[in-house]
Each structure stands twice: as C-alpha cells, then as structure tokens.
Amino acid sequence: MLPAKPELFSNFGEIVGWIAIKMLTGDRAKFIGIVFGLAFASALIMQQGSIFWGLMLRTCAQIYDLRGADLWVMDPSVQFIDDVKPMLEKQLGLVRGVDGIKWAVPLYKGIARAKLSFIDKSTGKRVDVTEQVILIGLDDNSLVGEPASMFTGDIEDLHRPNSIIVDRVGLRKLFPRQGLNLIDSPGQFKSTLAALTRRKQASPMSEPNSDKDLEPIGLGTASQNSPVLFEMEMNEHRAEVVGVCDASRTFQSNAVIYTTFSRAKEFVPRERKLLSYVLVKVMPGQNPLDVARRIREQSGLSALTTDQFVEKTINYYLRYTGIPINFMTTVILGFIVGTAIAGQMFYSFTLENIRQFGALKAMGVGNLRIVGMVLLQAALVGFLGYGLGVGGATLFGMANRGQNSELAFYTHRYLLLLDAGATIIICTLASLLSVLKVILLEPAIVFRG
Amino acid sequence: MEPQSATTTDIPLGHGKRLAVRISGIKKQFGKGEQAVEALRGVTWDVAAQEVAMLVGPSGCGKTTLISVVAGILNADQGTVSIFGESITSMSDRAKTRYRALNVGFVFQQYNLLPALTAAENAAVPLLIQGVPRLKAVKAASELLGQLGLGKRTHSRPNQLSGGQQQRVAIARALIHKPKILVCDEPTAALDHETGMIVMKLIRELAVSDDRAVIVVTHDNRIFPLGDRVAHMDDGHIESIVDGSGRPIPATIEIP
Numbered sequence A: 001m002l003p004a005k006p007e008l009f010s011n012f013g014e015i016v017g018w019i020a021i022k023m024l025t026g027d028r029a030k031f032i033g034i035v036f037g038l039a040f041a042s043a044l045i046m047q048q049g050s051i052f053w054g055l056m057l058r059t060c061a062q063i064y065d066l067r068g069a070d071l072w073v074m075d076p077s078v079q080f081i082d083d084v085k086p087m088l089e090k091q092l093g094l095v096r097g098v099d100g101i102k103w104a105v106p107l108y109k110g111i112a113r114a115k116l117s118f119i120d121k122s123t124g125k126r127v128d129v130t131e132q133v134i135l136i137g138l139d140d141n142s143l144v145g146e147p148a149s150m151f152t153g154d155i156e157d158l159h160r161p162n163s164i165i166v167d168r169v170g171l172r173k174l175f176p177r178q179g180l181n182l183i184d185s186p187g188q189f190k191s192t193l194a195a196l197t198r199r200k201q202a203s204p205m206s207e208p209n210s211d212k213d214l215e216p217i218g219l220g221t222a223s224q225n226s227p228v229l230f231e232m233e234m235n236e237h238r239a240e241v242v243g244v245c246d247a248s249r250t251f252q253s254n255a256v257i258y259t260t261f262s263r264a265k266e267f268v269p270r271e272r273k274l275l276s277y278v279l280v281k282v283m284p285g286q287n288p289l290d291v292a293r294r295i296r297e298q299s300g301l302s303a304l305t306t307d308q309f310v311e312k313t314i315n316y317y318l319r320y321t322g323i324p325i326n327f328m329t330t331v332i333l334g335f336i337v338g339t340a341i342a343g344q345m346f347y348s349f350t351l352e353n354i355r356q357f358g359a360l361k362a363m364g365v366g367n368l369r370i371v372g373m374v375l376l377q378a379a380l381v382g383f384l385g386y387g388l389g390v391g392g393a394t395l396f397g398m399a400n401r402g403q404n405s406e407l408a409f410y411t412h413r414y415l416l417l418l419d420a421g422a423t424i425i426i427c428t429l430a431s432l433l434s435v436l437k438v439i440l441l442e443p444a445i446v447f448r449g
Numbered sequence B: 001m002e003p004q005s006a007t008t009t010d011i012p013l014g015h016g017k018r019l020a021v022r023i024s025g026i027k028k029q030f031g032k033g034e035q036a037v038e039a040l041r042g043v044t045w046d047v048a049a050q051e052v053a054m055l056v057g058p059s060g061c062g063k064t065t066l067i068s069v070v071a072g073i074l075n076a077d078q079g080t081v082s083i084f085g086e087s088i089t090s091m092s093d094r095a096k097t098r099y100r101a102l103n104v105g106f107v108f109q110q111y112n113l114l115p116a117l118t119a120a121e122n123a124a125v126p127l128l129i130q131g132v133p134r135l136k137a138v139k140a141a142s143e144l145l146g147q148l149g150l151g152k153r154t155h156s157r158p159n160q161l162s163g164g165q166q167q168r169v170a171i172a173r174a175l176i177h178k179p180k181i182l183v184c185d186e187p188t189a190a191l192d193h194e195t196g197m198i199v200m201k202l203i204r205e206l207a208v209s210d211d212r213a214v215i216v217v218t219h220d221n222r223i224f225p226l227g228d229r230v231a232h233m234d235d236g237h238i239e240s241i242v243d244g245s246g247r248p249i250p251a252t253i254e255i256p
C-alpha cells in the first residue's frame, strides 16, 4: 500500500482541488456570504450597465426604426437625433439634385402638444388635458420612415384626412383610464380595443361609465377597417387615431405620433423652417459614403449613414451629458463595495483556516499548491458570484423587459465580458492578502497553541 | 552526567537498535539584538529506531523549537540533523517540503484536523499529498482507523469526535504514509490521564518500528515510563538522558 514514490506527486488537483473546495464549502455561512457579496457586485455592474446601454439604444432606436433610407441629411450642427435643427424646405431640392441619389424625402421630427378631451363622469363636464408628444411626419407619398411594425390598423390609413398613428405605450399614456393593459398579449389588447368600440357604437357617448372616471370624447368614430377610436387636437387641428404601432421606446418616453409630413406641419405652430431631416436612398451600386460627401459639398448639409448617426448620438450622450458619469459612479461603487465585502470576508475565511493551511504546509504541501488552493477558492466563489449576479440581473431585466416597458434594459455581450473581468479583478484583489498570508505562513506555527 | 561531553561511549544500543536521528550542535535564535531569544544553544542528541524517545523539560526550554527543526519545518542557525543518514539541514526549502510529505508524520496537541473532512479523509491527507487517488487513500485510512479502534467512526467529522478519538485520527494521519520519523508535541496534554495513556500506548504499539524514529515531547511525567529514552531539556540544552527506568544513558549512540 505504500505509494510513497516521488513521481506520484503528480495529482495536483486532488489536494488542491478537493481539499480546497471542502474547506471552502465546509463553512457554509461564510461561503454563502462571500458568494453573495460577489453576486451583489456583479449584479450591480450588470444591471446598471444594461440600463445604461438600454437607454443609449432607446435614444438611437428612433434612428434604427427609420428603415429604408441609406443616409440622413441634416443641419451640420445637429449633434444627436433629438437635437433637431430645422432646415428650409428648399434644401430638399438641393439634396435631390445631387448625383447618385435614387430618392430623397422629407422627415419632420419634433415635439407637439396634444390636447385630449374627456368627460368627467361625476360632474358630466368636459376636461381638457395637454400632453407633449413626439411628432413624426413622413413623406406624404412614400411614407418612408414608417414604424417597423403595426400593432393594429394599416399604415396606408395615414392617407386619410386627419389621421395619425400612435405607438402602443403612448396610447396607454394618453388614455390611461381605458383599461389598455400593456402586459396583456396583443390579442387581449386588441379585444379590449374592440370591446371599447362595440360599447361606444351601442350607446351614446355620454353614458356614464361605471368603472372609469374619464371617458374620451372621441370614442365611437372608428370605422370598420380600423378599430381605433381615439382623437385629439394638435395646434387646433383634429387628429384621429387610425392605427397603433409598436415603436421602440425613446429616451423621453413620450408618446410617438406618426402622420404625414404636410399634416405634421399643421400640427405644430407655423414656422419658416420645418424640415427636420432629409432621408436619402442612393442609387444601386453607389457607395453611400461617396454620395454623402457629394451632398456635403453641394448643399453644405451634413449627411450620415444610420450607423454614423447612431455613433454620433451615443458620443454626444457619453461626452456631454451626466448620464454616463452617474452610471459609472454606481458601477464603480459596486466594484469597490464588492471588493471590500468579498475581500474582507475572503481574508477572514483564510485567517480562520490558517492553522489548517499551516498543518498542510507542515505535512508537505508546498507554497505553489497552497496558493493554488487559495486561488481555486477565490475562483470558485468568483464564478458562482458572477453566475448568480448575472443571472439575477438578467431575471430583473427580463421581468421588466419588453417593448412596452418604461425600463430600458439591454445586456450587451461586451457587458458580460466586462462584468466577468470586473469579477476576476475583485477576486484577485480579494485573494491577494490571503495569498500573501499563506505564502509567508511558517509551518512551524502548527506546534503553537 | 554531562551530556555535552558524552560523545560516543560505552553504553551502546544494547539490543541492536539502529541509529535513526542524529542531532548535532543545533543552535537557534529568535529575533535580533536585545529582543533575541536563544531557544537552542547547541543541542546534540541521538535517537534510535524501534523505540519511543521522549523530550521533557520546563516550559520555554526549547522542546518545540527542537522538534520543529528535526521535522524540517524550521531552519536552524547552526548544526546538523540527519535522519537515517540523510541530512535534512542541508536541504533546500523545496526539498524539505518534499521530504516532509514523504517521510515525516506529525501529531499536535490541538489535533489540527480539517473540520470539513471525515475521520478517514483526514487520515488520508498525507497520501493525497503524495498523489494517491482519493478512494484508495481513504480506504487505506479507514483500515488504519480500524486498528486504532475507530472502525465505526470513519465517516464522522472531527467535531463529532471526542478529544481522544480526534487524537487517534491524528495518529492515523501521522502514520498512514509510513514516515521515517514521527514527531508528537504534547499529544496527551489536551486529554485526561486515562485517555492520554491509551493514546500513548497506541503510539507505542503502532508507531514503533525498526525503520522509524518516534519523538514525543511531553510535560506529563506520568507517561515517562512509556518512553525508552527520556531527554531532559533545560534552557536550550539537553541536560541529561535516562532510560525508561531512569538510568542515565549517553546523549549519542555509537554506530557499530
């Protein structure tokens, strides 16, 4: 049975791995504490990072949502998508004259004030509410820039007079008391809309509604084809909701209203410059970057591809707003607190087991293997903490996710790497003292009382 | 009797025992300058195989320091220690670590078992350190625990065992890899007299072998009779060496 042959020293893993893990998990409370400390740090970094990224994406969603165009043409001083610097409409003609362009269409993007009227069921009086909305005016003919997906209704209905399309979250925001539950499936949402339609068609609109305080006045104007039945006023012009779309959530989280370019001009106060952007499609075979350069040279306007515009917008937020700093502060705090908690607990775990480490050293476990044990323990808690943290943050994100959510949450894969890196650094820092301690540990301490 | 002057002499081993450990001129000082403590002031002592050598003396006289040097976990300032002819004082730290893993068994006053491991797993640790596969090592350890009367407690954790039982596990751990030298520092000090006697007798029965040195440090004069060779130490010196019945014998052993 005597296996004391020196060459048998090979199974590094047996002692380093098995005993180290037994030691670590033997002290259940401390083990769980360290793992949770790390999970907390990792989750915080993940969660804050995801929200930050989500906000950035939300900001850029308006750019990505507008499909079909290759280039965005704008005033050269525009810094990000919401920083609209209106141009004269004759600029559209200038752009159209540039070589290599298949088509160029106008886009209005701005803030409008929507006046919503309700009947207060208790007093029977009319109540007006004004809401700020994001107004998007699409080229009257082509409707280029239409929402990526229609929830109900048809985009072509925008050709009808007074018509507008509202995004689903926005609709609920504008008509909060109509029981439009956003957690509902599309089917449920649609049947709620249909039920509202039927009720209004069956009875006069002033009939008191038992479970709602305020009844929208416009209910009942819906046609057969488009079941939507809400109306409002913008700049003293009537606007009827003819469809509901799914728009990406924007940074401001106002309702987004789509209409035609010429109608959009009526929905806002008269101004000399009302052209926000020109959307350009280049001829097949043309390099968009070349066309963009020609547009710049000939019109003095700035022309950017979608990606360039997104980059510009994100850069602006990173550079000129306090938002990234706020998030970074939280992330760094999470990092520091995580390091402090995990480091403190890990070191005290090592200290508590110092006699065991000493005994192992006396019994012939060399420094390399002792350090290996400590690092393995650190790696294990780090791995578990990271997993739990990322898992927790993801669950949080999933619980609050979806098109309709107010919470911006997007877990970029780089964020997973960043978080893993941060966890590794935390564990390295946390185990540093422990590693030093066991290296310097004199095995002779085992004989001391 | 002056042990320092007794080099090799008249009273040899008698029963044909082998020289196991030769300690000569070991000096060890802790600290520097005014704080310095001279723990060992030139210790010379031979230990034979096939017997229990005891090291006794007042607190602070240097017993623990001496066996730490002998076991290769503390470097001496001067002097040499050789175990069955192999000089451990001249080894590098790495070589010493390896030497301990293969050749040294330890029994501590406070047992120093790993609380997360079972009795059998604890006893198997030296084999694991050497690289024996876990199942095989634990099986061997269980058998040895059986010989120590703990056959039924192999799956118990240290905190489920009495002090005497824990010390028996520690003895199993110290012997499982058949070391050339077993060092025990106050193995009975934490135990009541009866349990201490049982433990000492087990050490005598299981550890004593003609290819092993057994050194037991103790305060406990009731167990002196269980030693074949009792070295009295004081203030960093070996003062005298007597046999189990108290008859003086020289500090060194003549090599035949």
Ligand SMILES: Nc1ncnc2c1ncn2[C@@H]1O[C@H](COP(=O)(O)OP(=O)(O)OP(=O)(O)O)[C@@H](O)[C@H]1O
Pocket (backbone or CB within 6 Å): B030, B031, B037, B038, B039, B057, B058, B059, B060, B061, B062, B063, B064, B065, B066
């Ligand atoms: N690491 C150390 N640093 C400083 N002094 C030490 C150290 N280890 C031991 N000493 C001193 O060396 C002397 C001998 O100590 P040692 O532990 O060897 O005595 P001992 O005989 O084992 O005593 P006891 O019977 O109380 O265990 C003591 O004076 C002690 O204070």
Ligand SMILES: [Mg+2]
Pocket (backbone or CB within 6 Å): B063, B064, B065, B185
């Ligand atoms: Mg001592």
